[in-house]
Amino acid sequence: MTADDPAGCPVNLSGRTALPPVTRRALLAGLGAGAGALVLGLRLGGPGAAELRPIALNAWLGISPHGAVILVDRSEMGQGVHTALPMLLADELDYPWDRIAVRMAPVGPAYRNPILGAMATGGSTSVRAGFLPLRRAGAAARIMLVEAAAALWRVDPADLVTADGEVRHPPSERAVGYGALAPLAARRPVPATIPLRGRADWQLIGRPIPRRDVAAKTDGRATFGIDVRVPGMVYAAIRQCPTFGGTLAAVDTAALTEAERAEVRLVQLPDAVAVVADGWWRARRTLDRLAIRWDRGANASNHTDAIRARLTAALGRAGTRVVDRGDVDAALAGAARRLDADYHLPLVAHLTPEPMTATAEVTAERCTLWVPTQAQSLYREVLPDLLGLAPDAITVNTTYLGGGFGRRFEADFGIQAALIARAVGRPVQLIWDRAEDVRHDFYRPAHAGRVTVALGAEGEILGWHHRVAGPSIMARALPQMMRDDIDMTTIEGLHDQPYALPALRIDAIRQEVGVPVGFWRSVGHAINAFVLESMLDEVAHATGRDPFALRRALLAGAPRHRRVLERLAEVAGWHDRPLAPVAGARRGRGLALHGCFGTIVGEVCEVTVFDDGRLAVDRVVAVIDCATVINPETVDGQVRGGIIFGLSAALAQAITIQDGAVVETGYRDHPVLTLADSPEIEVELLKSDAAIGGVGEPATPPIAPALTNAIFAATGRRLRSLPVAAHDVRAAAPPAGVDG
Amino acid sequence: MVRLTINGTPIETDADPEMPLLWLLRDRLDLTGTKYGCGSGLCGACTVLIDGRAVRSCTVPAGTVTGAVVTIEAVADARHGFTPDQARLADRVRRAWIAEQVPQCGYCQPGMVLAALALLAVDPAPTEPAIAAAMTNLCRCGTYDRVRRAIRRAADDRG
Ligand code: FES
Ligand code: FES
Numbered sequence: 099m100t101a102d103d104p105a106g107c108p109v110n111l112s113g114r115t116a117l118p119p120v121t122r123r124a125l126l127a128g129l130g131a132g133a134g135a136l137v138l139g140l141r142l143g144g145p146g147a148a149e150l151r152p153i154a155l156n157a158w159l160g161i162s163p164h165g166a167v168i169l170v171d172r173s174e175m176g177q178g179v180h181t182a183l184p185m186l187l188a189d190e191l192d193y194p195w196d197r198i199a200v201r202m203a204p205v206g207p208a209y210r211n212p213i214l215g216a217m218a219t220g221g222s223t224s225v226r227a228g229f230l231p232l233r234r235a236g237a238a239a240r241i242m243l244v245e246a247a248a249a250l251w252r253v254d255p256a257d258l259v260t261a262d263g264e265v266r267h268p269p270s271e272r273a274v275g276y277g278a279l280a281p282l283a284a285r286r287p288v289p290a291t292i293p294l295r296g297r298a299d300w301q302l303i304g305r306p307i308p309r310r311d312v313a314a315k316t317d318g319r320a321t322f323g324i325d326v327r328v329p330g331m332v333y334a335a336i337r338q339c340p341t342f343g344g345t346l347a348a349v350d351t352a353a354l355t356e357a358e359r360a361e362v363r364l365v366q367l368p369d370a371v372a373v374v375a376d377g378w379w380r381a382r383r384t385l386d387r388l389a390i391r392w393d394r395g396a397n398a399s400n401h402t403d404a405i406r407a408r409l410t411a412a413l414g415r416a417g418t419r420v421v422d423r424g425d426v427d428a429a430l431a432g433a434a435r436r437l438d439a440d441y442h443l444p445l446v447a448h449l450t451p452e453p454m455t456a457t458a459e460v461t462a463e464r465c466t467l468w469v470p471t472q473a474q475s476l477y478r479e480v481l482p483d484l485l486g487l488a489p490d491a492i493t494v495n496t497t498y499l500g501g502g503f504g505r506r507f508e509a510d511f512g513i514q515a516a517l518i519a520r521a522v523g524r525p526v527q528l529i530w531d532r533a534e535d536v537r538h539d540f541y542r543p544a545h546a547g548r549v550t551v552a553l554g555a556e557g558e559i560l561g562w563h564h565r566v567a568g569p570s571i572m573a574r575a576l577p578q579m580m581r582d583d584i585d586m587t588t589i590e591g592l593h594d595q596p597y598a599l600p601a602l603r604i605d606a607i608r609q610e611v612g613v614p615v616g617f618w619r620s621v622g623h624a625i626n627a628f629v630l631e632s633m634l635d636e637v638a639h640a641t642g643r644d645p646f647a648l649r650r651a652l653l654a655g656a657p658r659h660r661r662v663l664e665r666l667a668e669v670a671g672w673h674d675r676p677l678a679p680v681a682g683a684r685r686g687r688g689l690a691l692h693g694c695f696g697t698i699v700g701e702v703c704e705v706t707v708f709d710d711g712r713l714a715v716d717r718v719v720a721v722i723d724c725a726t727v728i729n730p731e732t733v734d735g736q737v738r739g740g741i742i743f744g745l746s747a748a749l750a751q752a753i754t755i756q757d758g759a760v761v762e763t764g765y766r767d768h769p770v771l772t773l774a775d776s777p778e779i780e781v782e783l784l785k786s787d788a789a790i791g792g793v794g795e796p797a798t799p800p801i802a803p804a805l806t807n808a809i810f811a812a813t814g815r816r817l818r819s820l821p822v823a824a825h826d827v828r829a830a831a832p833p834a835g836v837d838g
Numbered sequence: 839m840v841r842l843t844i845n846g847t848p849i850e851t852d853a854d855p856e857m858p859l860l861w862l863l864r865d866r867l868d869l870t871g872t873k874y875g876c877g878s879g880l881c882g883a884c885t886v887l888i889d890g891r892a893v894r895s896c897t898v899p900a901g902t903v904t905g906a907v908v909t910i911e912a913v914a915d916a917r918h919g920f921t922p923d924q925a926r927l928a929d930r931v932r933r934a935w936i937a938e939q940v941p942q943c944g945y946c947q948p949g950m951v952l953a954a955l956a957l958l959a960v961d962p963a964p965t966e967p968a969i970a971a972a973m974t975n976l977c978r979c980g981t982y983d984r985v986r987r988a989i990r991r992a993a994d995d996r997g
Binding site for chain 2: 175176177178308311312314316317318319321322324333376377378379380450452453498499500501502503529531735736739740741743764766770771773774776778779
């Protein structure tokens with residue numbers, strides 16, 4: 099087992115990966131992960147095994163004579179959290195970074211995300227939530243170790259210093275390792291005051307520390323959900339009712355041969371059929387040979403056009419007035435000019451690279467899960483009732499996640515695995531095929547937005563009326579987060595927008611669409627930023643102003659936003675570097691700015707639109723202010739990844755509903771940007787004194803409007819709906835046309 | 839009955855010859871470094887080398903494979919399946935990948951690394967268009983910039 103792989107998967111001499119029982123136990127056990135995990139290449143022997151066990155100094159840190167282990171309670175899905183969180187703790191600890199092992203924490207009350215109220219990873223919260231507690235945990239441990247040494251040597255703690263995992267007493271030239279002190283330190287009270295180091299003394303924070311998971315993820319040793327191997331396990335493939343809310347009526351196995359019948363087991367769930375076999379391919383192939391009848395349920399006639407019509411109609415309803423600042427009615431009455439526009443956004447799937455998967459073992463006493471999840475706590479909430487077990491009897495082992503993006507905030511696939519495992523009485527690994535994954539997602543909500551802008555005689559904005567219509571994520575997923583029947587995710591990025599608008603009114607209208615919706619990287623921000631930043635661009639062009647200058651003038655009261663915008667213009671050459679012309683094409687540059695999760699990102703997108711309608715995204719420049727940068731390598735990667743993720747959606751992704759079911763089945767019809775088609779990306783990180791911001795999501799919202807604003811600049815076509823691929827983007831004859 | 843050479847080791851199994859190579863590797867041989875992403879040849883997560891060429895193992899029935907198969911596990915432990923030249927190249931690519939900190943979630947990366955190996959084996963100093971043409975594996979995390987940089991680094995590192 100490597101020190102860096104939370105689910106450790108050694109390579110044996112034949113070059114094959116395996117997960118022997120001892121490793122699996124280590125994977126189960128978190129801090130008790132056992133001596134083996136901490137030996138770190140040193141020879142066993144001398145102290146007995148018990149002494150090699152790490153002594154827990156607090157919920158996050160264990161120390162043994164041979165190393166330290168930091169527990170991480172957030173899922174690693176590529177955002178670098180298994181490096182960034184340990185860096186926070188280690189920075190206060192004075193312990194050699196390369197002798198610290200990182201382990202995934204077990205599910206339990208100690209590991210509650212204070213922002214989300216559960217053990218969960220999302221909302222770009224991990225580093226923000228951990229920034230103080232983890233540094234305090236490291237500092238407290240160091241103080242306890244120093245006090246232990248002071249008591250041992252009967253010296254004044256003020257005369258002691260720490261370095262390299264030792265407490266030293268310079269006057270007497272004595273030194274003792276943290277590991278030897280750990281049993282004494284663990285018995286000391288947690289200090290009442292815990293001073294933290296200032297920025298100037300940070301050793302790790304802010305430096306490009308190599309990520310812990312990179313080596314194992316490069317050569318295939320990393321264990322994802324789909325790689326879990328449990329003795330005696332079998333594999334399950336599943337087919338779920340194609341319509342949302344429908345149920346299973348009957349399964350006909352007549353087409354199966356006797357041999358096939360002997361080899362597989364069928365498990366019927368209320369809305370799905372699973373086939374269980376000794377290999378996934380056999381299970382999946384058998385699934386195809388079943389004749390399944392469904393009761394298609396209340397949404398059986400749902401259709402994409404009907405969804406759009408319902409959302410448009412909803413815009414005409416009153417809804418809830420969430421914001422009403424200044425006098426919008428007066429602004430509209432006195433306006434020299436009004437701009438009106440409707441915007442539409444489609445349902446979008448997540449397409450995590452690793453399809454939904456979970457491995458479960460259920461006995462009369464226990465349920466053990468191995469699952470790539472962003473929401474460990476959820477299993478302890480839902481499974482006890484379903485399985486008749488106490489919450490403590492549910493163990494959740496978190497593997498690496500082959501992508502999360504919000505999809506793995508849901509527990510549907512893990513619950514299915516548990517139910518199937520209980521039915522067959524053996525450990526089961528459930529793997530969804532790609533089509534199931536696309537057709538049974540919790541999609542980014544479909545959305546309709548209507549904006550009316552009142553303009554004065556000089557083209558100045560007098561008032562802004564913004565209406566949003568869409569389904570609620572929170573009403574289903576986190577009802578306790580609803581506020582007066584308002585799902586704040588439907589207005590996030592609008593009610594807190596930074597522009598100085600003299601009058602602002604926001605109405606939210608909840609309109610369900612008969613399709614489950616969920617958290618999609620940046621949630622409501624990606625939706626609302628598209629409408630807001632597109633509409634600002636419309637105002638700029640309608641009033642003959644530069645989109646940069648218009649925004650800058652509105653940001654007088656938002657210095658962080660303004661600084662990002664100004665730096666963005668410089669780096670992108672907005673004012674002084676015109677785009678080089680391309681024969682047979684028009685080029686354009688678009689800009690967008692958005693703040694979310696405590697971070698502000700501005701992006702400039704450059705496109706070439708060829709006369710035959712082909713579109714190339716040539717370059718994206720991004721400037722991000724997340725206040726404090728923990729690991730610049732990771733932030734840079736998250737910004738690039740967030741841009742590519744948002745671009746894939748903006749360019750070509752839309753879920754179509756026909757007869758109640760999703761039409762798309764995978765990468766062919768819900769395409770993902772390729773290397774060849776990705777733009778050159780330039781990223782600049784800004785620091786500021788604000789409270790630390792998140793980085794996993796904020797780069798996604800600005801890219802769609804930056805792209806469509808660039809297409810407008812190139813062609814005069816205003817795209818008021820996505821994806822771009824649904825439009826003809828050939829240059830429009832002036833005056834500017836609208837393609838909605 | 840299926841007979842194959844995988845990472846230098848001859849293998850004989852009673853697997854169904856129609857079983858895609860991907861599932862033979864994963865479910866029968868426990869070589870889980872090769873990933874399932876789509877099952878239709880579109881994403882490249884299942885990429886392996888067959889006689890040095892990058893092949894999407896989800897679309898290849900195990901019974902039709904005649905060449906020598908090399909999986910990502912050989913990159914982790916190059917004593918198996920590679921000639922000394924290939925082993926040196928694999929090591930260079932692996933080191934370049936780590937130096938450029940390419941992976942995010944990591945799920946596509948075994949396939950990416952093997953696709954890069956296949957490219958560099960025939961084109962030791964690929965141009966940008968050559969990289970774009972060869973690297974058709976999908977990365978949902980958007981690590982493409984670093985993939986390009988790592989390939990250039992591995993190419994420059996020849997020596
Ligand atoms: S799994 Fe083979 S190409 Fe996607
Ligand atoms: S690193 Fe996540 S899919 Fe490529």
